[in-house]
Amino acid sequence: MRMLKTLALLAAVAVAPAAHAAGEAIALPETRFSSDGMFGTFDRASTQRGFQVYREVCANCHSMRLLSYRNLLEIGLTDEQVRAVAADVQVQDGPNDEGQMFERPGRPSDRFRRSFANDAAARAANNGALPPDFSVITKAREGGARYIHALLVGYEDPPAGFAMGEGMYYNRYFPGHQIAMAPPLNPDQVEYADRTAASVDQMARDVALFLHWAAEPELEQRRQMGVKIVLFLGVLGVLAYGVKRRIWADLH
């Protein structure tokens, strides 16, 4: 049995790093999020502030094509607020009876509107770089929300002798350290309705949490269900073991 335990341990050790083998990541700062851990949830106030940061800052370049305005109900916006947010943008619809495309105010069922008509337009406006879509960004980056936060606060002067490309910015946490995105956040860039001080760190935390919610909107429901199922299975396991003992009792 000891050999088995050793093997099980080895398996765990071998699989864990292997699964995330690619890319040597720089150690990210130990930021805590309300969504951390087995029972973490999305702090609604922070998530809503994060949406504000996304809407006022990030959305100028970054799309979130998989989200609809109606999804914002899940982070605690009221129906009126969602309708107002949606109506704030003009979306193209049509063709109408005359065969013409037309613009109308957005509805909750519309997907988040994209600032650029297409990828080429986005590149043209961004020094050739394509701002990635944010729908599942925390699932698509090693480190998730923690990485997003680190990236946003990770701008600094390049070390002496570091050759920078033209129009590039040095970022401590970006792979290769050269990022085409200018530092997007400045202190007090947004004005939070709840009067939270809008430091760069605070905005970065909020928007990272918002993006985490956007990538995994099922997270809270999933964890709640998981707790119930594991508890149920625990009880069932005890019963199954008891039954097995009873049945086997006459064999020994």
Added chain:
Amino acid sequence: MSIGLHKSEFSNPVIRWVDSRLPIFTMMQKEYGTFPTPRNFNYFWNFGALAMVTLMIMILTGVFLSMNYTAHTVYAFDSVERIMRDVNYGWLLRYVHANGASMFFIVVYIHIWRGMYYGSYKAPRELLWMLGVVIFLLMMATAFMGYVLPWGQMSFWGATVITNLFSAFPIVGSHIVTWLWGGFSVDNPTLNRFFSLHYLLPFVIAGVVFLHIAALHITGSNNPLGIDPKGPQDTIPFHPYYTSKDSVGLVVYFIVFAILVFFMPNYLGHPDNYIPANPMVTPPHIVPEWYFLPFYAILRAVPDKLGGVVLMFGSILVLFVLPWLDGSPVRSMRFRPVARIAFALFTLNFFVLLYVGGKPAEEPYVTISRIATAYYFAYFLVILPLLARLERPLPLPESIARAVLGRGGGPIPMAATAKPMEKA
């Protein structure tokens, strides 16, 4: 075999009516009720049943996922995310299916490990073992094609790398690759045929599993001692003894499965697969899913492409001839002091291969992968054949009952000789 109605022993008139025309109840009773099974299984003997259950989970979740999936390069990624967001419990279906693949391989690797440790591949179970290797190969093909379907970056580039392996074969290689792709690169025709085959192969697996179990029920199960049951005192009926024991293992298995699905659903996946496939951008490191890493390491251990491909396929094909490479008449490694150590090293070596398979192809990983590849093959082709001649096995116990109970037989439990239960 005589023609005519089967003489059913069931008293329920409906069951009796059916059973005398189509004796499935008698068959179930014989194969899963009274089926004589060695009395000394340990919990490693759960894993065949666990694999069976996992196959059913995969087929069920897969059928429902496919109702909402669109096999087209433009829509595939978004349709998967639509399942995650807008389909009722779609996230649950998808995470169970995606993590189910990992669980399936964990279970099957342990199942194979158990077969190798306790010598379950030896006569008379060679064909049973070979059918198992066929299932393993089919699983690998199915899992590979399934991973392509979400059409993320790793889907696309994994498909590109793996299908390109066939180009290593001289003359016909490039034609095979074009034929596999259905075009001149991995594209929509590739995705379509992979989806079609990914839906088909699980049912082929189910068919081979049926043969695997049919063969098992001819030879009977091996056991941790590796000696044949010599009489009724050595066996117990499958039900209720092993149905109850399998239930315990199943619940524990489900707990592990649930923790993965509900609390760390993306732990075993690669973040790059949440980036939509882009033929113009190659990821810095292309790595397959974790369960392929040992074989990926063998592939990359050889500097020559064809050599690597041959060794990689060879590393699985060698399993087909394992029953004849290991000529030792002693099945269980409990009684093989030297082979036991060699096999422990083989197991360790497998994890080393898994580890280096996930690392970039640079030093020291290349050298480690070469040594590990050499040991992988040496175990099968050199160590086992040699040990069959040189090793002196420990004395085998006289019988299972004597080894388990410490006495020569003991009272036969009532249930072991009981008639088929009234309610089947």
